[in-house]
Amino acid sequence: MIGVLVADLIKLRRSLVLLVMAVSPVMMAVLGVLVIISGNGADDWLRTAISGTAIWSYFLLPMTATGLTALLAQLEHSTGVWSHVLATGTPRWQIFLSKGLIAFVLMGATSLLVGLAIFASGHIGGILMPAEALEGMPPYGQVFTILLKMWVASLLVTAFQLAIALRFSSFALPVSVGIGGTFVAVAATSSRWGLVFPWLMPVNVLASEPERGLLAMAIGGIGGLVALAAMIVWLSRRDWD
């Protein structure tokens, strides 16, 4: 299994997957700095940082999950390498489990970078425009805890996107599903279906009712692991023409 993971990590070199990981943190940093120097944002660290996590969970997180999993799968689809990988005799469950673990870890790493970008933008904004410097202490612990919860809640949507991306060789299909899910999530926020809609799980972490946040982590986290297991069984049993 370790060999399969190492092989998957080698495949990431000079790939667009790493670029997609960098997009959201860079966007968060630039956006954060612009908001602070414009003087139109909140004037304290806590509200500014929480706003950053909201933007991440609503829009950038599901889009990152979509792009990252689609590109991860395209590493194999684009040149038809599946035939080679699956003919090596490596157990199929290991091949697909490795893809899932890599996707989860990359999403976690991106979440960490987003957290760093949120705080970097606060500091840079204050340096560029001292009059608009954020008040109070940077809430490092609070923000990284929220990002960790969002990451747990995002496992379901990540596993779901990965399953579609691995099953179908088309790049457009998983991307369309991801974009569709993200926009439907906006409309579904206040609906009762919003509690179980996979693309809304990370957003629900920010809900004012604590039980809604816990439910999001339970459904997103446990659901993500169940979805990953289902994906492994599904993909391992199918023919690879």
Add this chain to the structure above:
Amino acid sequence: MSDPIIETEQLSRHYGDLTAVDDLSLCVERGQIFGFLGPNGAGKTTTIRMLLGLIRRDTGTIRIAGHDLSTQRREALARVGSIVETPALYLNLTGRQNLAVTCHLRGIDTREIDRVLAIVDLEKDASRRAGEYSLGMRQRLGIARALLGEPELLILDEPTNGLDPAGIREIRQLIADAPARFGTTILVSSHMLSEVEQMASHVGVMNRGRLLFEGTLPDLIQTAPHRLEIRVADPARALSLLGPGATLSGAMLVLPGVNEAEAADINRRLVEAGLSVTGLSIKPPALEDIFLSLTGETE
């Protein structure tokens, strides 16, 4: 003593109403270069995909190096290197990194990489991205990757597809030398008889999912009748004398399905009719004609 590396029994695969492979029983012995012949759509690639465990079979069994593919998939495929259709590579990675991926997947020592790069003469280009490789170089890297771990069996599906003549010759030579150099058995599929003829010791001919012939090339030639070619002074008169079985091919008279005794009799009849026979030979049929006749692609 028989020592098969590939054994299939009554292998079948259907796609809806289409029978891609029909009751295929195949036996490839160790040390052979087995040419898997057939026109496009004959079922060669479907068979290869079943041998590599990429697609399921509807019926039948597959054993590779004595291991049942259903119950001992890992052991069976651990002994196989393969190229299916195109040499699929990670174009963002260098040649060396592509090989490293396979080493890690198969649990092979990465020191193997230098050995296989030397075999295909790609050491100098090993640090270049595979995306910058020519088709011939990609094919050579694909073969290097298939040779990792010194497999007992190489399965190569149309390995010269899309290559220029120099590339075809290079790959053909690599394949032809492989059994002697590495002790590897090779199953190579092709729709081109001329290609297989130059490297295979044994052939299997497939069409419409069925195996029509399996054996050596001389055996294949034996399956078709020989023909008698006669050079004679007055071919038109000789033609009328020998009847409808004879045909004129240039200045030669050609009679199919003639053995030595019959040839002597024909010669005597021509001479007695006052025709001087200047040349007479029994020739085997052209391999291409046999192939076309077997696969039903004759006019």
